[in-house]
Amino acid sequence: MASYPMGATGILGPQELKILFYIFDVVSGYHWFCKSQDSRERFAAYILRTYLRGIHDPFELEMNCASAALARFSSASYSASRPD
Numbered sequence: 001m002a003s004y005p006m007g008a009t010g011i012l013g014p015q016e017l018k019i020l021f022y023i024f025d026v027v028s029g030y031h032w033f034c035k036s037q038d039s040r041e042r043f044a045a046y047i048l049r050t051y052l053r054g055i056h057d058p059f060e061l062e063m064n065c066a067s068a069a070l071a072r073f074s075s076a077s078y079s080a081s082r083p084d
Contacts, residue, residue: 020047023062030066032074039073046072 012020024044027033033043047065055061 016051019058019061020051023047023058023065026062027066027069028073030069032076033069034073034075043069043073 024047028040028043033039043065046068047061050064050068051061055064
């Protein structure tokens with residue numbers, strides 16, 4: 001039987017959740033990641049959207065999310081994008 005992301009039910013399984021949580025923990029733990037709650041919530045949503053759009057390989061997903069986080073959620077980029 002083939003294994004499909006989210007199975008036939010559309011529900012994420014334990015292994016999938018484990019991968020998503022791992023990527024969130026690793027990337028949001030980098031020293032440059034903005035520590036605001038807003039950044040963390042938006043990044044979590046980004047990880048899920050990226051996964052649901054078809055990037056299921058854990059390494060590829062982590063690299064994609066880390067790159068996006070550096071551009072969008074680093075302390076420098078986050079403060080530069082927020083109005084005073």
